[in-house]
Every structure is written in structure tokens, then in C-alpha cells.
Amino acid sequence: EAGVAQSPRYKIIEKRQSVAFWCNPISGHATLYWYQQILGQGPKLLIQFQNNGVVDDSQLPKDRFSAERLKGVDSTLKIQPAKLEDSAVYLCASSLARTGGAPGANVLTFGAGSRLTVL
Amino acid sequence: GENVEQHPSTLSVQEGDSAVIKCTYSDSASNYFPWYKQELGKRPQLIIDIRSNVGEKKDQRIAVTLNKTAKHFSLHITETQPEDSAVYFCAASMTGGSYIPTFGRGTSLIVHP
Numbered sequence: 001e002a003g004v005a006q007s008p009r010y011k012i013i014e015k016r017q018s019v020a021f022w023c024n025p026i027s028g029h030a031t032l033y034w035y036q037q038i039l040g041q042g043p044k045l046l047i048q049f050q051n052n053g054v055v056d057d058s059q060l061p062k063d064r065f066s067a068e069r070l071k072g073v074d075s076t077l078k079i080q081p082a083k084l085e086d087s088a089v090y091l092c093a094s095s096l097a098r099t100g101g102a103p104g105a106n107v108l109t110f111g112a113g114s115r116l117t118v119l
Numbered sequence: 120g121e122n123v124e125q126h127p128s129t130l131s132v133q134e135g136d137s138a139v140i141k142c143t144y145s146d147s148a149s150n151y152f153p154w155y156k157q158e159l160g161k162r163p164q165l166i167i168d169i170r171s172n173v174g175e176k177k178d179q180r181i182a183v184t185l186n187k188t189a190k191h192f193s194l195h196i197t198e199t200q201p202e203d204s205a206v207y208f209c210a211a212s213m214t215g216g217s218y219i220p221t222f223g224r225g226t227s228l229i230v231h232p
Contacts, residue, residue: 042208042222106218110162
């Protein structure tokens with residue numbers, strides 16, 4: 001089974017520039033998450049999709065961050081303009097189902113992450 | 120929303136010793152508690168999980184215990200090995216509704232050979 005694919009793995013930009021990250025979840029996984037992981041901290045949810053609809057984006061800084069999941073498969077996360085505090089690893093994860101039920105349905109599989117450095 | 124506190128932030132043990140990491144959660148509706156291991160530079164990976172209908176679950180050298188009344192759960196690693204060195208994250212969520220795992224801040228476990 002192929003894992004969650006993310007690109008690019010590393011990105012260095014200057015503040016006020018823009019950046020986009022791409023994620024391809026595991027085939028058949030209905031739910032997709034974008035997490036921000038700042039060095040030394042746990043992953044913080046930015047946005048959750050169920051198929052191509054947004055379930056939760058309450059912690060997404062909408063003045064600069066945007067995300068979409070076209071056709072309920074791939075997703076992109078964009079930051080424009082970037083700030084110094086956006087330096088972090090952006091993790092994409094997917095799971096089979098949103099609601100509970102069968103064991104394993106809620107297990108998150110993470111991608112390798114995209115490390116962003118804002119100078 | 121859910122809030123997960125995790126302690127300690129750093130844990131240093133000798134090879135062969137046991138390690139215990141503790142987490143507390145705030146939302147009594149949470150009923151699913153996974154633990155993830157993240158090795159340096161790698162992605163978090165699920166190592167064990169527990170649902171609120173059980174109090175303990177074991178998988179070889181790792182075990183998780185859950186106290187619903189006190190709203191805390193713990194990860195126990197016995198006979199630690201150097202390859203156990205990693206950052207461990209606990210999480211809490213509710214499977215019955217909008218499943219959004221909330222993560223703790225992580226515990227850096229260092230196992231000295």
C-alpha cells in the first residue's frame with residue numbers, strides 16, 4: 001500500500017513570499033488532515049477535509065493560509081504571505097473514516113512532511 | 120475544544136529500564152486515545168491505541184492504561200532499548216462525531232545503552 005505523499009520535502013522562502021504544499025493521501029481514505037508541527041511541539045490541526053468538504057478549519061489562519069481538496073483526493077495548502085512564525089513542518093495525514101466504527105478506521109497515517117523555513 | 124497535557128517533556132532512562140509517559144485530557148466525551156512515535160526527521164507513526172471501553176491494552180513491550188474517571192492515560196514501555204529513543208505523542212479524540220485528534224506536546228525519550 002502506498003503511503004501519504006507530500007511535496008516538497010523542504011522549502012526555504014523569505015517572509016512575505018508565498019508557498020504551496022501538496023499532499024496525496026492513501027487511496028480510499030476519505031479524511032485528510034493538515035497539521036502544523038513547530039519544532040519541539042506536538043502537531044496542531046490546521047484543517048480537516050471529509051472527501052472534498054471542510055470539516056474543521058477553526059485553527060487555520062485564514063488571512064494567510066488556504067487549503068483545498070479538489071475532487072476529494074489530492075490537497076494543497078498555501079501560505080501567502082508567509083511570516084517568520086510559519087517556520088514549521090507541515091504534515092499531511094489521512095484516515096479511512098471520519099466517524100467511529102471499525103477498528104483502524106480512525107488511525108491517521110502521516111506523510112513525511114514538508115519543512116518550511118521562512119527567513 | 121479538547122486539551123491534552125503530556126508529561127514529562129523529556130525522559131532519560133538506561134537501557135533495560137521502564138519508561139512511563141502520562142497524558143491528561145479535558146473533554147469527557149473523548150473515547151479514543153492513540154499514541155504515536157516520531158523518530159528524528161521521520162513521520163509520526165501509530166504504535167498503540169486504546170478505546171474508552173477498556174482500561175488497559177498491551178502489545179509486547181508497550182502498554183497503555185486509561186483512567187476515564189480521572190481523565191488520564193499513560194504509555195508504559197518495559198525493557199527499553201536504544202531504538203525506543205524518539206518523541207512520543209499522545210492524542211485524544213471522539214470517534215462518534217467529528218474525529219479530530221488533539222495531540223499532546225510530546226515526550227522526548229532517550230534510552231542510554
